[in-house]
Amino acid sequence: MSEGFTQPSAFRRGGWLLLALPLWVFLYAVNHAASEWLAFRLLGLTPKSHLGEAVAFLLYDTPKVLLLLTLVVFIVTFIQTFVNPTRVRDALSRRRPGLGNALASLFGIVTPFCSCSAVPLFIGFLRAGVPLGVTFSFLVAAPMINEVALGMLFAMFGWKIAAIYAGTGLAIAFTSGLIIGQLKMERYLEGWVQDALKGPAMGELEEATPTLPARLDLAVQGVQEIVGKVWPYILAGIAVGAFIHGYVPESFMASLLGKSHWYSVPLAVLIGVPLYSNAAGVMPIVEALLGKGAALGSTLAFMMAVIGLSLPETIILSKVMRPRLIATFVSVVSIGILLVGYLFNAIL
Amino acid sequence: MLIEVFGPGCLKCQTMEKHAKEAVEKSGGSHEVVKISDYAAMVSRGVLSTPALAVEGQLKFQGRVASTDEILELIKA
Numbered sequence: 297m298s299e300g301f302t303q304p305s306a307f308r309r310g311g312w313l314l315l316a317l318p319l320w321v322f323l324y325a326v327n328h329a330a331s332e333w334l335a336f337r338l339l340g341l342t343p344k345s346h347l348g349e350a351v352a353f354l355l356y357d358t359p360k361v362l363l364l365l366t367l368v369v370f371i372v373t374f375i376q377t378f379v380n381p382t383r384v385r386d387a388l389s390r391r392r393p394g395l396g397n398a399l400a401s402l403f404g405i406v407t408p409f410c411s412c413s414a415v416p417l418f419i420g421f422l423r424a425g426v427p428l429g430v431t432f433s434f435l436v437a438a439p440m441i442n443e444v445a446l447g448m449l450f451a452m453f454g455w456k457i458a459a460i461y462a463g464t465g466l467a468i469a470f471t472s473g474l475i476i477g478q479l480k481m482e483r484y485l486e487g488w489v490q491d492a493l494k495g496p497a498m499g500e501l502e503e504a505t506p507t508l509p510a511r512l513d514l515a516v517q518g519v520q521e522i523v524g525k526v527w528p529y530i531l532a533g534i535a536v537g538a539f540i541h542g543y544v545p546e547s548f549m550a551s552l553l554g555k556s557h558w559y560s561v562p563l564a565v566l567i568g569v570p571l572y573s574n575a576a577g578v579m580p581i582v583e584a585l586l587g588k589g590a591a592l593g594s595t596l597a598f599m600m601a602v603i604g605l606s607l608p609e610t611i612i613l614s615k616v617m618r619p620r621l622i623a624t625f626v627s628v629v630s631i632g633i634l635l636v637g638y639l640f641n642a643i644l
Numbered sequence: 645m646l647i648e649v650f651g652p653g654c655l656k657c658q659t660m661e662k663h664a665k666e667a668v669e670k671s672g673g674s675h676e677v678v679k680i681s682d683y684a685a686m687v688s689r690g691v692l693s694t695p696a697l698a699v700e701g702q703l704k705f706q707g708r709v710a711s712t713d714e715i716l717e718l719i720k721a
Contacts (some may be wrong), residue, residue, distance in 0.1 A: 381692040381707065408707050412654035413693045415683050420692040493686040514708070521709075615683075 313512065331356035335581075339574035350446050351543025357534045357580050361448075362527065365576050366519055368447035373518030376408045376443075377511040379418060388434070389425045393477050401469035404437025405446070405462070414612050422485075423493055429477015436629055437469035440604030445575035446520070452579060453586070460640065461596065465604070475628055484621035522576075529577030537580035546589045553590035553598075555644075561637030564594040565630065568601025578602045590642050593598035597637030605629055645675045645719060650686050650696040658679075660695040660709050667715035675719060 334355050335341050341348035384403045388396060412436065421431045441462055450458035466627055485493075506514065515582045542551070571578075578599055585595050605626065647664050652656020661679050668675045680686060686694070693707030699718050704710070 382690065385692060410708045412652055413707065415652065416686045416694060417692045417710070418649075420690065423687060488684060492687055517708075577671065625670065 309354055311418050313516070317479035320363060320367065320555040323359065327363070328356060331384055341426075347483055348542075350538045353541040353584070354534055354538040357583070358531070361522065361530055361534065361576065361580055364448060364451045365444070365526070365530070368444055369519045369522045370515045372443045372447055373408075373522075374511055374515040374618060376406065376518075377506055377514050379403075379406050379408065381407055384434075385424050385426060386423055388489065390503065390582060391430055393427065393429055393474060396427060397433040397470045397473040397477070400426075400473060401437040401441075401466045402617060404434045404469060405441045405443055405466075407438060412612065415611060415616055418613070418616055419489055419492055422489075427477055428475045428482055429475075431473075432470045432476045432625065435471050435474025436604070436625075437465065438519070439606065439609060440600060440629070441465035442575040442603050445579070445599070445603055448579050450574060451581060452629040457592070460592075461599075464596065464636040465600065465641075468600075468629065472628040472632055476624060481621050481624065486616050486618060489616045502576050508641075519576045526574055532578070533577040537584035540581070540584040540588055544588060549585065549588040549590050553585065553594040555591035555593065555641035560591065560594045561634055561641065564598035564637065565589075565601040565633055568598045569605050571602050572609070575603050578587065591641045593599045593637040593640030593642070596605065596640055597633050600633045600636065601630075604633070613617050645673070645702055647675055647677045647715070647719070648698040649677065649679045650689070650691045651679070651694045652682060652700070653681050654694070656709050656719065657695040660697060661706075663710060663712045664697065664715050666712045667719055670712065670716050673717045673719065 331352060335348060335352040336343055341351055343349075343352075384407055388400055388403070391399060417434065418431060421434065422428065426434075444459055446462055449461055482490075549556070549594065553564055582595055582599055585598070586592070610622065610626065611627070617625070645698045647668065649657070649661045649664050651660060661677065668677055680689075683712075687697075689698070689703075691703070691706065694704040695709055697704050697710055697715065704718055
């Protein structure tokens with residue numbers, strides 16, 4: 297059904313999209329030269345000085361991250377218009393543990409998900425017969441393997457780091473769900489949830505399928521919405537990144553988050569959890585950390601803690617789960633993140 | 645027409661409700677906008693992702709904010 301979508305605006309936007317691509321390529325190509333010119337010629341800062349390097353990082357990274365984010369969000373939102381939570385739910389319904397957990401983790405990456413949807417999605421899955429452990433695999437994968445973060449990692453650091461991030465995130469989601477499923481924790485759901493699971497269905501609502509112009513429209517809206525909302529986090533992330541880049545000595549970072557100390561991974565997680573940022577905002581920090589000799593495992597653990605274990609989401613989920621289930625959920629995921637950190641510090 | 649807006653009360657859901665009311669005003673007709681923020685009610689209607697909007701019992705948008713014009717289009721149809 298397409299009546300629900302406004303066609304003319306989509307076609308107008310089609311013209312804009314064709315113009316936007318060459319403009320994007322041009323801006324991205326001249327960004328490096330432009331930032332150096334601004335920092336060292338126009339502002340007259342000395343290359344290799346602390347301030348000079350910090351300012352150059354700031355001027356280079358801000359347009360770069362914003363440009364990459366725009367492209368990544370556009371592509372990701374477009375892909376997401378093909379993934380419908382209702383169909384995902386039906387595909388996961390009554391799956392056996394194992395295969396169900398694997399599918400749920402994969403779906404978790406691509407399904408559009410916001411933390412305020414966590415509750416209806418959680419109960420909706422359980423009601424449709426998706427096992428608790430499989431539902432948890434989904435709930436862990438959805439925020440942890442953030443699709444925007446994945447795209448940004450690919451664009452900024454190459455496919456290997458992106459693949460390591462996705463692979464380890466999937467492994468954590470798969471295993472956590474499997475463990476929680478084995479623990480048989482259904483009785484630690486809040487009472488009203490258990491009632492809602494038994495209640496009769498009131499006739500499910502039918503959903504419309506968007507047309508191609510509508511999908512492109514949605515992708516443009518996604519860019520406006522996400523880039524419009526996260527740019528303060530990105531600026532904050534870039535400011536932190538610029539400070540690290542210009543002022544923090546390499547030896548200090550290597551001693552703190554390097555691979556030779558046992559405490560570097562838990563430290564990275566401890567710093568990461570209370571930092572409420574989002575996938576895009578944390579990228580410039582990751583960039584600066586890696587540049588200054590922080591180990592990949594520690595950095596990965598830091599990033600996963602920031603994105604995957606967020607306080608707001610835990611608070612929302614506490615409406616449906618008793619403390620014991622919440623605690624199990626948070627500890628299983630934290631242990632997974634720690635293991636990933638240690639593993640990659642050890643093998644790379 | 646009965647227009648139902650589903651959402652627990654986050655910013656996106658409030659925006660959706662505002663757009664629905666604006667659309668009703670623009671259409672000039674007498675349509676009813678109902679906000680459903682109870683999780684149990686949402687779940688029993690099959691809403692998995694919020695904000696969501698249903699017109700006459702049919703789910704039209706799920707997991708995103710629809711614009712005033714999009715909702716107006718639905719009311720007119």
